[in-house]
Amino acid sequence: MDINFCQICGEKLILKEIGDEGMIPYCEACSKPYFNSPAPCVLVVVINEYNEVALLKQDYVSTIHWGLIAGFITEGENAEETGLNIRSLQYISSFHQSPRNLLMLGYLAFVKKSEFIKSCEVDQINWFLIKDAYLKIREGSIAEQLFDKAIKRLKENQHINE
Numbered sequence: 320m321d322i323n324f325c326q327i328c329g330e331k332l333i334l335k336e337i338g339d340e341g342m343i344p345y346c347e348a349c350s351k352p353y354f355n356s357p358a359p360c361v362l363v364v365v366i367n368e369y370n371e372v373a374l375l376k377q378d379y380v381s382t383i384h385w386g387l388i389a390g391f392i393t394e395g396e397n398a399e400e401t402g403l404n405i406r407s408l409q410y411i412s413s414f415h416q417s418p419r420n421l422l423m424l425g426y427l428a429f430v431k432k433s434e435f436i437k438s439c440e441v442d443q444i445n446w447f448l449i450k451d452a453y454l455k456i457r458e459g460s461i462a463e464q465l466f467d468k469a470i471k472r473l474k475e476n477q478h479i480n481e
């Protein structure tokens with residue numbers, strides 16, 4: 320994300336050499352550097368005791384594909400916060416999504432199967448068997464990459480066979 324103007328005072332930013340970070344957009348009036356840090360968000364493979372995966376569908380994202388549970392981290396929140404009642408959580412991998420400069424932190428979360436409390440942003444949410452979930456997630460997506468890694472980890476943990 321290119322920033323050209325100060326978000327505080329509106330001055331045009333200059334490029335200033337800062338430490339070993341190189342040339343960084345900088346507001347001289349506020350003495351504030353603008354580092355191009357990615358926005359962190361979480362992407363979670365939520366799995367229950369029957370090895371079913373929680374997937375959701377948001378029609379504004381896709382009317383065909385289902386996605387993993389995901390969300391942004393706002394100030395004061397931590398990466399473990401998902402609103403679900405999680406029994407245990409494993410960090411799997413991080414992914415950088417270039418177009419939106421997102422740092423997606425991927426987790427595998429274990430929950431007890433329960434009914435979903437669907438937020439108004441979600442059109443459908445459901446439990447799927449792992450083999451069915453593979454067919455619902457968009458091929459080549461970050462969600463698919465995380466899903467692959469998480470299921471491999473799950474098999475190592477539980478020695479399950481499909």
Ligand SMILES: [Zn+2]
Nearest residue numbers: 325328346349
């Ligand atoms: Zn400024």
